[in-house]
Amino acid sequence: MMDKLTKYLNTHPHNELHPSEIANLLKDLDEKSFNEAVQAIPQDIIADVALELPDRYFEDVIESFSIQELAKSVSELESDDQTDFIQDLEEVDSQMAEDVFNELDKEDQADILQLKQYEESEAGAYMQIEVYTANLKDTVNDVIRQFAKLRKKDELENVNYLFVTDEKNNLRYGVGLDNLLIFDFDKTLNANIQENPEKYKPVAGNDYDDIDDIVQKFQEYDLNSMPIIDKQGILLGRITSDDIYDIINEQATDQMYHLAGVDDDAEDDEDIFKAGKARAIWLGINLITAIGASLVIGMFATTLQSFVALAILMPIVASMGGNAGTQSLTVVVRQLALGDIAKHDAYRTIKKEVILSLANGIFFAIIMGIIASIWFDKGMLGIVIGLSMIINLLSAGFFGSMVPLLLKKMDIDPAIGSTVILTTVTDIVGFLSFLGLATIILL
Numbered sequence: 001m002m003d004k005l006t007k008y009l010n011t012h013p014h015n016e017l018h019p020s021e022i023a024n025l026l027k028d029l030d031e032k033s034f035n036e037a038v039q040a041i042p043q044d045i046i047a048d049v050a051l052e053l054p055d056r057y058f059e060d061v062i063e064s065f066s067i068q069e070l071a072k073s074v075s076e077l078e079s080d081d082q083t084d085f086i087q088d089l090e091e092v093d094s095q096m097a098e099d100v101f102n103e104l105d106k107e108d109q110a111d112i113l114q115l116k117q118y119e120e121s122e123a124g125a126y127m128q129i130e131v132y133t134a135n136l137k138d139t140v141n142d143v144i145r146q147f148a149k150l151r152k153k154d155e156l157e158n159v160n161y162l163f164v165t166d167e168k169n170n171l172r173y174g175v176g177l178d179n180l181l182i183f184d185f186d187k188t189l190n191a192n193i194q195e196n197p198e199k200y201k202p203v204a205g206n207d208y209d210d211i212d213d214i215v216q217k218f219q220e221y222d223l224n225s226m227p228i229i230d231k232q233g234i235l236l237g238r239i240t241s242d243d244i245y246d247i248i249n250e251q252a253t254d255q256m257y258h259l260a261g262v263d264d265d266a267e268d269d270e271d272i273f274k275a276g277k278a279r280a281i282w283l284g285i286n287l288i289t290a291i292g293a294s295l296v297i298g299m300f301a302t303t304l305q306s307f308v309a310l311a312i313l314m315p316i317v318a319s320m321g322g323n324a325g326t327q328s329l330t331v332v333v334r335q336l337a338l339g340d341i342a343k344h345d346a347y348r349t350i351k352k353e354v355i356l357s358l359a360n361g362i363f364f365a366i367i368m369g370i371i372a373s374i375w376f377d378k379g380m381l382g383i384v385i386g387l388s389m390i391i392n393l394l395s396a397g398f399f400g401s402m403v404p405l406l407l408k409k410m411d412i413d414p415a416i417g418s419t420v421i422l423t424t425v426t427d428i429v430g431f432l433s434f435l436g437l438a439t440i441i442l443l
Contacts, residue, residue, distance in 0.1 A: 019045055023052035031060075038064045047073035047085050059092050067096065071103030078157075079111040079129040080243065086112055123214045124207035126247070127228045127237035132156055133163045136172060136190040140183045158240055163202070163227050164189055171227050171235040174202030204229050207236055211247060216339045218244045255337060255415045282420065289424035293318075296428050300435035303443060309376045310438055313385050316368065317434045321392035321426035324360060328353040328400025329422055333414045336404060350401045357397025361390040384441055388434035395429045396422070 022041060026049070029037055038061055041049055047070065050061040062070060070089075074082050082104075089097040101109060111129045118124035132150070134143045143162070150156045162180055164173040173193050175183075179200075183192040193200050204227045205214045218226065218241065225240045297304070297314075304310050332349060335341045341349055365386035373382030403421050404414030 019048035019052045022049050026053065026057070034060065035064065043069050043073055044076045045073065046070070047077055048081070051081060051085060051088070055088070058088055062089065062092065062096070067099045067103060070096075071100045074100060075104055075108055079108070079115060079237070080126060082108060083112045083115040083125075087116070118207065121211055122207065123205050123209040123211050123228055123239065124236070126211060126214075126243050127207070127239050129237045130156075131163060131227070131235065131238045132159050133165050133169075133235060134189055136164060136166055136193075137188055139188050140180065140185040140192065143180070143189065144185070158225070158242070161225050163235055163238070164193070164200070165235055169235055170233045171202060171204060171229050173197070173200040174204075174227065175200055202227055205239065206231065212251075214239060215244055215247055215251075219338075251337060254413075255333060285420050286423070289420060290427075292424065293427040293431060296431045297435065300431075300439060303435055303439045307381070307438060307442060309372075309378070309381060310435065313372060313381075314431065314434060317385065317388050317392055318427050318430040320364060320389055321396045321430045322423060324357050324393045325396030325400040325422045325426045326419070328357065328397050329404060329418055332401045332404045333418065336408055336414050341405075346405050349405065350398065353397040353401035354394065355397075357393045357400075358390070361393030364393070365389040380441055381438075384437045385434065387437055388430065391433040392426060392430040396426050399425045 022045075026034060026037055034057075038046070043065070046061065046065060050058055053061065065073075074085055077085065086097055086101055089100060101112065104112075114129065115125060115127070132147065134146075147156070147159070147162075151159075160177050162175040162177060163171060164175060166172055173189075175189070175193070183189075203217060203221050203223060205217065207228050207230055214226065217223065223241065225238045227238050228236050230236055332341070332353070335349070368389060369382035369386030371382075372385045373379045400422055403418050407414045407416070407418065
């Protein structure tokens with residue numbers, strides 16, 4: 001694998017080296033080879049490579065370089081990536097982060113300080129300060145010449161959308177480069193745009209907007225980039241689709257972890273105690289709820305002693321309810337994350353999940369009722385487990401959809417705690433309905 005990395009570095013021109021490809025090769029190396037390989041990477045892209053690697057590799061990368069080398073590499077990044085690197089470095093070594101920051105030029109420092117003022121949930125934290133703009137009074141010829149000049153100097157990247165501003169730098173319009181090519185080159189941008197001004201109305205975000213709202217706009221309007229403005233309409237920067245992809249991946253990871261009762265920050269940390277503590281909290285909560293379910297079983301000890309078959313069949317009821325509830329829970333949590341459920345949609349969502357769960361409950365109740373009747377040669381036992389499965393799957397569909405909707409309304413992440421609550425409900429309802437019906441019907 002070390003040979004593969006060396007070959008990649010030797011066979012690609014310096015300006016074609018892609019940080020993500022290098023990062024993928026580095027991850028497959030052992031510790032000794034990793035440290036050797038890092039030294040071979042061109043210094044101007046080492047910060048980019050460090051950002052592409054998982055967090056646990058970050059410290060191993062930076063300790064291989066001097067302050068000056070890191071600063072030179074950081075200066076090659078876009079402003080949003082510069083800010084990410086400095087913030088990641090602050091978590092590892094605050095003094096080193098300060099030293100690297102002080103080595104940067106004043107313009108880069110100002111950009112980083114501007115972006116650091118935003119909270120992690122705000123759109124401004126994800127924007128690039130570097131943005132290609134043109135004035136309404138500029139002719140199309142002038143714009144294209146200026147764009148070509150900057151592109152040749154490699155001062156622009158991922159530009160497919162021209163932001164048009166007025167004299168006060170207020171964002172007025174947005175023009176795709178494909179549309180720019182069909183303009184009259186001798187006329188000003190304003191003259192061309194006024195032929196159909198509504199067509200060039202930009203989809204913009206405010207710097208203090210919630211980043212989740214920005215992600216939703218990207219998906220709704222199928223955007224490649226979005227201008228970010230302040231309250232006065234002044235253009236501050238842009239957010240590009242690559243940042244949105246990263247955010248979507250992070251959100252999906254967070255949801256998966258939360259549904260499993262795992263803390264995403266703790267799992268990314270190399271500290272085993274921290275990760276173990278985070279998991280132990282949810283396991284402790286789960287233990288308490290399991291004891292509650294066991295207390296319900298204990299209420300029917302006499303019934304269980306009279307019919308041993310109940311103990312054999314009991315896990316089936318709980319398992320079916322748990323799985324049905326998890327299906328509803330997963331669907332609703334994901335739809336909430338994607339913005340597919342509107343505020344007035346709660347009733348429709350719950351109704352759909354209840355009907356689906358009830359239909360499955362009746363279907364599998366008939367199957368399991370027949371199996372139990374033949375298995376233990378007792379027809380009434382089949383009726384008991386059949387009715388219990390219908391009740392439990394019905395409650396699973398109801399609570400599986402209601403719990404995340406309720407948490408969302410309370411401004412709590414629907415993925416956090418939903419699984420524990422749902423498991424408790426389906427276990428208790430399952431055991432209570434099954435053993436309760438058995439007590440009433442069989443005794």
